[in-house]
Structure formats: structure tokens, C-alpha cells
Amino acid sequence: MNKLAIIFLSIASLFPSHSKAQDLMARQAPIDTKLRAVDSVSIKRLLKTEEMADPAIDLYQTWSNEFVNYTQALPAEHRIDLRDFHMPCDSRVVNSHYGYRRQFGRNHYGTDIKVYLGDTIRAAFTGKVRVVKDQGRRKGYGKYIIIRHPNGLETTYGHLSKQLVKEDQMVKAGEPIGLGGNTGFSTGPHLHFETRLLGEKIDPEKLFCFEAGDIRGDYYVYRRYGRSQLMAAHDVSNLPEETEQSVEKAEESRAFQQQQMASRQNRSKVYKVRSGDTLGKIAKKHGITVDRLCRLNNISKNKTLRPGQILKCS
Numbered sequence: 001m002n003k004l005a006i007i008f009l010s011i012a013s014l015f016p017s018h019s020k021a022q023d024l025m026a027r028q029a030p031i032d033t034k035l036r037a038v039d040s041v042s043i044k045r046l047l048k049t050e051e052m053a054d055p056a057i058d059l060y061q062t063w064s065n066e067f068v069n070y071t072q073a074l075p076a077e078h079r080i081d082l083r084d085f086h087m088p089c090d091s092r093v094v095n096s097h098y099g100y101r102r103q104f105g106r107n108h109y110g111t112d113i114k115v116y117l118g119d120t121i122r123a124a125f126t127g128k129v130r131v132v133k134d135q136g137r138r139k140g141y142g143k144y145i146i147i148r149h150p151n152g153l154e155t156t157y158g159h160l161s162k163q164l165v166k167e168d169q170m171v172k173a174g175e176p177i178g179l180g181g182n183t184g185f186s187t188g189p190h191l192h193f194e195t196r197l198l199g200e201k202i203d204p205e206k207l208f209c210f211e212a213g214d215i216r217g218d219y220y221v222y223r224r225y226g227r228s229q230l231m232a233a234h235d236v237s238n239l240p241e242e243t244e245q246s247v248e249k250a251e252e253s254r255a256f257q258q259q260q261m262a263s264r265q266n267r268s269k270v271y272k273v274r275s276g277d278t279l280g281k282i283a284k285k286h287g288i289t290v291d292r293l294c295r296l297n298n299i300s301k302n303k304t305l306r307p308g309q310i311l312k313c314s
């Protein structure tokens with residue numbers, strides 16, 4: 001049901017026809033008087049309910065109860081309102097940050113917060129539970145939950161010992177959703193907490209200071225091409241409206257940057273041989289044939305390469 005239909009149905013329900021006389025009077029009253037009688041609070045509440053039923057519908061084309069690798073393009077700019085934030089747990093101790101972890105040789109896409117087994121885990125924002133799944137023992141997130149929020153973010157809560165919510169359930173910021181645990185790929189009880197915008201990972205510590213249990217700014221203005229930044233609410237309201245034109249401009253500058261990068265790459269036409277390299281590998285890396293590589297360097301196909309040797313590649 002669209003917003004207008006909901007509002008008008010609600011207006012209708014606010015004016016029950018008690019008697020014929022009243023009904024007549026109501027009918028005679030100009031429509032704007034009737035509208036004024038409906039307090040803006042109830043309209044806001046209705047809009048809020050609709051927003052909850054389909055959080056961030058302007059941003060996401062789909063709703064699924066599976067983990068999603070979004071193929072949808074990110075907007076050039078998206079303003080994430082952080083003001084509804086609630087700490088996902090009572091603990092304020094960060095065990096591990098977002099980023100590359102040498103010990104595991106891979107990236108860590110969330111923040112690990114120390115919790116004890118059975119600690120209450122809460123929704124970071126009001127929203128709708130999208131995924132409640134278990135990846136199994138010693139694998140991935142273990143028992144995890146993903147919630148989609150009206151501000152466009154999706155938050156993930158991993159390694160839980162128990163999930164207290166169901167898929168498609170609406171939750172309020174701070175509402176208990178699970179219990180802390182050690183399930184999945186985890187070496188001790190902790191909460192693995194992720195923030196994503198249409199699948200794009202954002203370092204949660206850019207948005208929140210977990211030690212202080214607070215947000216770092218009212219808004220996080222995500223920019224696909226420029227620099228994302230934290231902003232106070234009054235500064236966000238002064239920002240120019242996101243227009244088609246500014247999206248086009250961003251695309252243009254992106255194309256220009258790519259061109260520059262390509263021409264820079266073209267200029268670097270030499271390659272330093274590393275151990276394990278073969279003529280075939282090097283040729284493939286530079287998008288040329290082995291024959292051409294040999295001709296460029298005046299060498300035969302059977303030439304033994306030594307590490308450190310410089311080869312022309314274009």
C-alpha cells in the first residue's frame with residue numbers, strides 16, 4: 001500500500017460518523033480543516049511503520065533471507081543517518097579491528113567486541129531482520145543475524161550462542177536480538193559486528209566509537225567517487241540536493257581518472273622479472289603474445305629468465 005493510501009485511510013478512521021448530523025457537519029467542513037485536525041505525530045508514526053516494513057526501499061531493489069552479494073550499483077552519494085544508534089552490547093572493549101589480519105592472511109570485514117557467553121546482543125538501529133542463519137561449527141560467522149535499517153545500512157552480528165529473533169521481524173534500536181557466543185570461526189567469545197551499505201563494507205569504527213559507546217557524527221555521508229565523511233545534522237541539511245547532474249559529473253570524473261590511469265600504465269612498458277616468472281606468464285600479464293614479447297626484447301623463446309632482469313613489454 002502506498003503512503004498516501006495509508007494516510008487517507010487513517011484520516012478516515014479518525015473521523016467515524018457517530019450520527020447523521022455530525023456526518024453532515026463533517027462533510028460541510030473544508031478538507032483542509034479536516035487535514036489540520038489530524039496531528040502530524042500520527043502521520044509521522046504511520047510513515048515510520050511503513051519505513052520499518054520495507055527499510056531503505058529507495059536503495060535496495062530486493063529483500064531476501066539469504067546472504068546477498070549485491071550486484072546493484074551503489075549510489076554516487078548516500079547520507080546515512082546514525083542518530084538512532086544503540087550499542088550492540090554492553091561491553092566497550094574492542095578485540096580486533098577492521099582490515100587485513102596477518103595471522104589469518106585475509107581481510108577482517110568487521111569489528112570484534114569482547115563479550116561473555118550469554119551477554120545480551122542488541123540491534124544497533126531500528127530495522128527489519130533479514131537473515132537468521134547458522135554457518136555451522138568452526139565456520140564463518142557461526143550463528144549470525146543481519147538486519148536492514150531505514151538509514152540504508154545492514155548490520156551483521158556473528159558468533160552468537162543464541163538467536164532471539166526471526167527473519168522478517170521488526171526490531172527497535174537496542175532491542176535484544178541474540179546472546180553472545182563463540183560459534184563459527186572464532187577463538188573465544190566475542191561479537192563480530194559488520195556495517196555494510198548495499199553490500200559495500202564500511203569500517204564500523206569509522207561510524208562509531210565503541211569505547212565511548214557513541215556515534216562519531218550525526219551522519220556518515222557515503223560517496224562512491226569522492227571522500228566519504230562524517231557530518232553534523234545541520235551541515236547535512238545545508239548540502240546541495242543529490243541531482244542527476246551531480247551523478248553525471250561524478251561518472252565523468254571517474255571516466256577521466258580511469259583514462260589517466262590507463263595512460264600512466266601504458267607509459268610503464270618495462271617489467272622486472274621475478275623468480276618463478278615465465279615468458280608465457282609475463283606476456284599474459286601484459287596482454288601480449290610470447291612472440292611479441294620475444295621480438296620486443298630480441299630474445300628467443302627458449303631464453304632462461306633470471307630474476308631482476310628487465311623486459312620491455314610494449
Ligand SMILES: [Zn+2]
Pocket residue numbers: 096108110111112191192193
Ligand atoms: Zn570478527
